[in-house]
Amino acid sequence: MTLKQYYIDPNRCAGCGRCLAICPAKAIKLLATNTMQIQAHKCIRCGSCKKICKRNAVSYRVRLQF
Numbered sequence: 001m002t003l004k005q006y007y008i009d010p011n012r013c014a015g016c017g018r019c020l021a022i023c024p025a026k027a028i029k030l031l032a033t034n035t036m037q038i039q040a041h042k043c044i045r046c047g048s049c050k051k052i053c054k055r056n057a058v059s060y061r062v063r064l065q066f
Contacts, residue, residue, distance in 0.1 A: 012057035019049035
């Protein structure tokens, strides 16, 4: 089984908070570096954060899960 794991590239993230505001699972948190981080254990993989990010900082990795 494959699983998408979303993550935010800190080099691209401007810390605008758009993804934080739209996440239905409240899986995104603001770090001390003024960038966002997705908490994988809370993420429901809906893709809302990826769609709303204007800087294309959100992407995903495909993982195999057994």
